[in-house]
Amino acid sequence: MARSLTNNLSLRYAIESSVGTLPGTPLWQVLEPNSVGNYGASITTVPRNPISNTRQQRKGSVVDLESAVEFETDMTKDSLLDFIEGFMFASRTNTDEIPTIQAGSDYDTLAATGSDTFTHSALGAALAAGTLVFARGFANSANNGLFEVDALSTTTVTELAGTPGTVAETPATTTGATVEVCGFRLTDGTWDDSTKQVGSSGTDLSTLGLTVGQYLRVGSDANALTGGQLVGRITAISAAAITLDKVQNLGASTLNGGGNVSADDVDLLYGQFVRNVGVDDTDYLERFFQFELRYADLDSVGTDEYEYAVGNLCNELTINLPGQDKATLGFSFLGTNADDFTTSRKSNAANAVEPVKTEAFNTAAAFSRLNLLDTSENSLATCFKSLTMTISNEGSLEKCLGTLGASFVNVGNFTLSFEGELLFTDSDVADAVKNNTTLTFDLLLRNGDGAFALDVPSLTLGDGSKGFPVNESITISTTATAFQDPTLSTSLSYSDFPYFPAVA
Numbered sequence: 001m002a003r004s005l006t007n008n009l010s011l012r013y014a015i016e017s018s019v020g021t022l023p024g025t026p027l028w029q030v031l032e033p034n035s036v037g038n039y040g041a042s043i044t045t046v047p048r049n050p051i052s053n054t055r056q057q058r059k060g061s062v063v064d065l066e067s068a069v070e071f072e073t074d075m076t077k078d079s080l081l082d083f084i085e086g087f088m089f090a091s092r093t094n095t096d097e098i099p100t101i102q103a104g105s106d107y108d109t110l111a112a113t114g115s116d117t118f119t120h121s122a123l124g125a126a127l128a129a130g131t132l133v134f135a136r137g138f139a140n141s142a143n144n145g146l147f148e149v150d151a152l153s154t155t156t157v158t159e160l161a162g163t164p165g166t167v168a169e170t171p172a173t174t175t176g177a178t179v180e181v182c183g184f185r186l187t188d189g190t191w192d193d194s195t196k197q198v199g200s201s202g203t204d205l206s207t208l209g210l211t212v213g214q215y216l217r218v219g220s221d222a223n224a225l226t227g228g229q230l231v232g233r234i235t236a237i238s239a240a241a242i243t244l245d246k247v248q249n250l251g252a253s254t255l256n257g258g259g260n261v262s263a264d265d266v267d268l269l270y271g272q273f274v275r276n277v278g279v280d281d282t283d284y285l286e287r288f289f290q291f292e293l294r295y296a297d298l299d300s301v302g303t304d305e306y307e308y309a310v311g312n313l314c315n316e317l318t319i320n321l322p323g324q325d326k327a328t329l330g331f332s333f334l335g336t337n338a339d340d341f342t343t344s345r346k347s348n349a350a351n352a353v354e355p356v357k358t359e360a361f362n363t364a365a366a367f368s369r370l371n372l373l374d375t376s377e378n379s380l381a382t383c384f385k386s387l388t389m390t391i392s393n394e395g396s397l398e399k400c401l402g403t404l405g406a407s408f409v410n411v412g413n414f415t416l417s418f419e420g421e422l423l424f425t426d427s428d429v430a431d432a433v434k435n436n437t438t439l440t441f442d443l444l445l446r447n448g449d450g451a452f453a454l455d456v457p458s459l460t461l462g463d464g465s466k467g468f469p470v471n472e473s474i475t476i477s478t479t480a481t482a483f484q485d486p487t488l489s490t491s492l493s494y495s496d497f498p499y500f501p502a503v504a
């Protein structure tokens with residue numbers, strides 16, 4: 001007897017071109033769920049129940065269909081990047097200046113050559129000399145890693161500085177090989193400690209593709225200013241200087257607070273940036289996803305069947321940061337419909353891209369920063385026991401007569417809420433709850449695949465109940481609600497770092 005085992009299922013997704021419709025050549029990507037909580041159609045049938053001396057019901061009718069997709073994954077760079085734009089309802093800013101070049105002839109051409117270049121589909125503009133790129137997913141290790149771009153690059157050929165010794169290789173789509181812009185190398189970088197500005201006289205810093213609100217790392221393991229390295233949030237960008245707040249030294253560095261630094265070689269590290277925006281913003285995005293679930297050996301041994309959930313909109317994302325464990329993500333999508341089971345796969349589903357950035361983030365060693373601050377950047381909490389963040393788009397299904405399933409998926413306001421337990425080391429947390437004080441929060445997690453920063457510019461705390469565990473520290477439980485920041489006009493931002501080396 002055939003049976004389909006949970007451990008043998010496979011879950012994939014593709015971005016739809018319109019609600020319920022795939023593009024001509026869809027790009028399918030493999031997911032790595034730990035569990036699947038809900039998938040596909042849930043049917044409502046209403047029987048006939050007439051008054052009758054037979055005392056029996058009559059055959060009913062299918063009157064409703066609701067489709068949803070819910071699953072949990074470990075938090076990895078790929079699992080976040082798969083859906084962050086969908087949940088934020090915004091596209092990543094400045095993708096022309098900070099591109100990600102994906103392998104595969106159906107999407108972007110990408111190849112390494114034996115003459116220290118990458119060839120690729122045409123970019124909007126050639127990468128400028130000094131741009132840093134990080135390549136991963138190539139079979140030959142010489143083609144992976146950090147490279148600097150030189151002045152001979154064109155829109156289709158990225159020349160690498162020096163002689164890194166790349167090897168001729170054209171990766172297949174399924175490898176997930178990419179070349180990502182990850183920063184810029186200044187030869188005359190400066191640091192003004194009083195204004196918290198990194199500057200340059202030889203490079204127009206306004207052309208790097210950065211955005212106010214984005215996080216920036218000043219310094220790398222290869223090139224750092226005297227005093228070390230730091231990370232901060234961009235508050236202003238001009239041709240000559242980038243101004244930061246929320247500045248924090250990395251490792252044993254003393255750059256922040258250590259005085260000014262004159263011109264020197266320094267790497268600025270950054271990546272793509274996304275933040276929630278209003279519906280009238282040019283970056284506003286409503287993105288729908290289609291999912292494929294493969295059931296191995298369904299109906300008969302050796303025969304796979306597939307169920308496609310279509311027209312799925314991002315509804316709720318839960319970020320779980322438990323103490324001394326893996327960080328996980330809980331995804332919830334609302335869909336318009338689900339196709340019948342089939343043995344025929346949709347176009348390109350068999351050629352799905354495998355994830356590359358798959359190292360899990362943990363809650364012990366991965367944190368580079370975790371801050372709850374007041375508006376003067378004074379810390380209110382230094383020890384979080386656990387933290388859960390929930391993004392909700394308050395989705396609902398819209399149904400019309402004559403249609404089985406939903407015709408539309410509605411969305412409400414973007415909301416971000418927290419639940420956390422902290423050591424009760426400072427009464428300022430309790431006071432902030434009582435006084436409804438505006439606070440700000442951010443975290444930065446890194447591993448071998450890079451890093452990302454989540455920034456909540458403005459929030460208020462709730463709850464404030466204390467716990468008194470015997471033989472342990474007193475704790476305080478808090479909730480938090482984010483709201484639109486009056487300066488940045490956003491509730492949440494995500495800053496990506498394709499390259500973020502460890503700092504001693």
